[in-house]
């Protein structure tokens with residue numbers, strides 16, 4: 110678990126320099142890089158862009174599909190003005206694990222390919238000189254790691270990723286690398302909680318520094334006017350006649366913390382926050398005490414060329430597509446996204462269900478991807494897995510807790526909850542995570558269609574339900590879709606007649622659709638069928654008032670493992686992988702823009 114995960118800033122006390130660009134890269138299939146001295150660099154490097162997944166740049170299959178150890182290296186200069194500071198390297202995402210060396214000195218290791226970590230290199234760097242950072246990385250999949258899968262060894266000795274999940278195992282330095290210089294005595298974390306009413310908002314804050322509790326705190330509006338001040342490690346900022354952060358109508362204040370030593374400022378950290386509250390009341394999801402109906406998508410960080418790398422250009426396009434279609438939310442399926450995604454959503458007033466990469470915890474569902482047909486939670490790997498799982502839940506919440514756009518935390522995607530062995534695992538997970546978020550936002554996980562009202566043994570844990578349902582695609586498909594609708598209604602009638610009074614959001618449903626394939630009457634894979642399937646689901650959604658959200662799968666087509674069920678990836682996108690609309694996009698736009706924005 111990381112001590113602090115504040116997003117890097119430059120100010121009068123801090124320096125943030127990105128090391129993005131071309132790095133040296135080399136595969137290490139024999140895992141002998143250390144023995145060969147690669148900790149201080151290596152010959153015959155491949156010139157590799159960062160941030161980027163390495164896979165799709167290559168023209169040979171062995172390189173694209175490479176699984177095992179691989180290395181990055183980059184020379185960087187540390188200016189003398191950083192002398193006296195704590196000097197750090199911050200990696201936005203190293204997928205899936207990394208060991209960091211600076212000038213040949215091992216600094217630290219990190220497990221988990223979708224959350225940042227910081228390496229303190231103060232004692233390893235040479236000031237006023239060129240230094241070298243190298244990373245030994247590895248992208249193998251294991252049942253006791255997130256995301257879950259296996260790594261097979263083929264008869265030719267090459268390793269192969271066997272994901273228990275439906276997205277490509279893109280690997281590498283997928284997000285930016287920052288060279289940071291911060292004061293020895295620095296602010297490393299803060300949190301806020303809110304009370305809001307028409308004429309007043311109160312921001313309860315807490316701020317933590319490595320040494321000292323003497324702080325000055327201010328809150329400014331979007332015009333730079335200071336609207337409230339406070340002092341001390343904890344306190345309240347009271348705003349009269351506030352402009353609240355609303356769904357699709359965002360307003361961001363700037364909170365600024367100054368750390369004082371003997372009355373003199375020695376560090377400062379400023380960030381944008383939104384004044385809003387999140388509640389679940391009965392089967393309603395409330396933002397600022399007002400019921401919200403979620404409409405949006407499951408997504409992936411995925412694009413042509415750079416794979417899973419964060420790309421500002423793609424994110425700008427995706428945000429515009431979501432605004433165009435009338436969406437107000439998305440789930441960060443199936444892993445926490447780059448921090449800049451949350452900043453975009455903060456600005457656009459879009460709600461995020463933030464999901465940790467606990468995906469593939471279900472052998473049966475993974476069977477078409479090569480899993481086994483048994484209960485995942487009966488496995489011998491569970492104890493080791495749990496340590497990594499809760500560690501990444503802690504870091505996800507620590508990193509993302511101050512974003513107004515974060516609505517809820519999804520602690521798992523489609524776990525195997527129909528067996529008794531899942532219950533102790535989820536009991537521990539929900540106990541260990543209940544105090545991590547100062548705002549106590551709702552916690553949930555997605556329920557696969559094997560995990561129904563009848564069969565799941567873990568329905569008591571989620572604060573609201575995320576249902577992934579695929580009648581019309583994975584069963585009762587084509588002309589049989591009417592039986593699919595009947596089955597869906599039968600399950601929802603059980604929820605309706607039960608004593609459960611929590612919101613249900615449909616977090617996945619959809620049909621693979623080849624853009625440009627038209628058929629009258631429809632046929633599966635045609636654009637017409639995708640519309641028919643969504644129209645069936647929408648008829649069902651409109652029949653039950655406890656359904657408080659619809660998030661079809663997926664915003665855009667995305668890459669998966671190759672297989673006889675995938676046509677160059679998953680084609681359930683409402684938009685193509687190059688972000689152009691399929692016919693269904695116009696159907697959804699008409700439905701969603703007919704609803705008030707803040708409905």
Ligand SMILES: CCCN1C[C@@H](O)[C@H](O)[C@@H](C(=O)O)C1
Pocket residue numbers: 274275276474523557577617662679681
């Ligand atoms: C059946 C598993 C649920 N869901 C997970 C998601 O990651 C997949 O892409 C999606 C699908 O198969 O299209 C199904």
